Amino acid sequence: MVSSPRPPASPPARPAPGRCPAPRVLAASPSTRATHSCCFTNPDSRIPAPPICETSTMTIVLIAFALYLLAAGLLTRAVLRDGNQSPARWLLPALAAVALHAGYHVLVAFRTAGGPDMHFFAALSLTGLGMAGLTAVFGGRGRMAAVGVVVFPLAAILLACYHGYGHEPSADLGWRLELHAWMALLAYATLGIAALLAIMLWLQERALRRRDFHTWLRALPPLTELETLLFRTITVGFILLTLTLLTGLLFVQDFLAQRLLHKTVLSILSWIVFGALLIGRWRNGWRGTKAVHWTLTAMALLVLSFFGSKFVIELVLGPRGG
DSSP: OOOOOOOOOOOOOOOOTTSOOOOEEOOOOTTTOOEEOSSOEESOTTSOOOOOOHHHHHHHHHHHHHHHHHHHHHHHHHHHHHSOOOHHHHHHHHHHHHHHHHHHHHHHHHHSSSBOOOSHHHHHHHHHHHHHHHHHHHHTTSGGGGGHHHHHHHHHHHHHHHHHHOOOOBOOOHHHHHHHHHHHHHHHHHHHHHHHHHHHHHHHHHHHHHTOOOGGGGGSOOHHHHHHHHHHHHHHHHHHHHHHHHHHHHHOOOTTTTTOHHHHHHHHHHHHHHHHHHHHHHHHOOOHHHHHHHHHHHHHHHHIIIIIHHIIIIIISGGGGO
16 A cells, blocks of 8 residues: 655744744653743743843843943053043943943843852853942042953953853742852952952062053052052952851751852862961061962962852753752
């Protein structure tokens, strides 16, 4: 018996211009089924999240990226020209970029299921946002603005990386764990600024020893003032890091099950180094190169504790790493 020929399969319908195609559901068990679209991934196929089209989000990212670079360019021009860091020109685009950067994260949090995105690239972007915000707010009042030459382009790159990688909504953490997470990100941003100030201090001391009086030196505070600013920033970051560790010990459970032991150990080591540096400054007057080395060592431990562990668990090991 000869079977009748099958009718030719109709080609898939193309989406209308300017609109995202309808979400497609991957065949899987109900517990692991995921709904995908061209814009975002929703882990719950039963309640598809309204897609965020790339046009709107890309526009926000591009404008923020351009404003960050504009602020950095205006600041660099002012520094190289005469050492003047008057915030009249660079502060407005910097604040606008910070506002758009923050608005992008708020938009993602509202449009995706679950809690705020705290994955690797999201945490990097939020830390860059915090550093840019601190630079814009406090740099507009004094000579700390020179760090914006590095911070603003860095924040732009981290935002672009986050948008390019995609968004992964986290589970609802509850207010206690969210408080711990936001406290940690603020501590990382503050201590990141301290690390940049330490590098600036090292460059300034090196230039003065070699008698290389470059134009950019005029953009920096005097050596003693820069040291004072460095230790004030470290003190604030140390307090925030202390609160982060305390809230983590109080609110986080099952450290071993969540693979948080190594992260906690490295964070405590960083806290000890920062604390020893502050004690050494108070009792023995530590300054200069010694302060720079201790600051960068503590910051390296802190970066390894959070971003290093998240990189390995989320990007190297993948879902099997937790």
